[in-house]
Amino acid sequence: MKGITEIKVRGYHLDIYGHVNNARYIEFLEEARWAIFDDSDVGISIMAKGLAFTVVNINVSYKNEARVNETLVIYTEPKAFGSKSVTLSQNAFRKSDGKPVIEAEVTFVLVDRNTGKAIALDDEIKNILIGVGNQ
Numbered sequence: 001m002k003g004i005t006e007i008k009v010r011g012y013h014l015d016i017y018g019h020v021n022n023a024r025y026i027e028f029l030e031e032a033r034w035a036i037f038d039d040s041d042v043g044i045s046i047m048a049k050g051l052a053f054t055v056v057n058i059n060v061s062y063k064n065e066a067r068v069n070e071t072l073v074i075y076t077e078p079k080a081f082g083s084k085s086v087t088l089s090q091n092a093f094r095k096s097d098g099k100p101v102i103e104a105e106v107t108f109v110l111v112d113r114n115t116g117k118a119i120a121l122d123d124e125i126k127n128i129l130i131g132v133g134n135q
Contacts, residue, residue: 009067
């Protein structure tokens with residue numbers, strides 16, 4: 001589950017101070033995760049098993065501001081696999097100068113859509129997830 005995603009900051013991402021609102025970064029992180037899934041068949045494979053991705057924890061450290069028309073580069077990679085959860089490291093940098101904007105850890109589980117309960121991550125599921133976005 002490794003990938004690089006670029007996101008251009010738009011005017012509607014800004015708050016009254018003229019920089020990206022802290023809540024928008026959560027959306028940027030989600031966009032980066034789904035971009036990785038779009039570049040592979042992991043989403044189809046997981047959904048075919050009757051499962052859904054569910055974020056259970058997000059920790060974000062804000063390092064520098066981002067402003068309109070800047071491009072952010074978000075690096076996503078796995079940090080840890082638990083028995084039921086996966087923690088991803090997601091870090092965003094300004095493309096123009098390479099300065100860090102945010103550092104985040106996002107933990108998700110796979111939920112059985114019929115029962116609503118998190119499933120154990122067996123080797124098959126881990127292999128699907130590890131293969132996402134690798135080149």
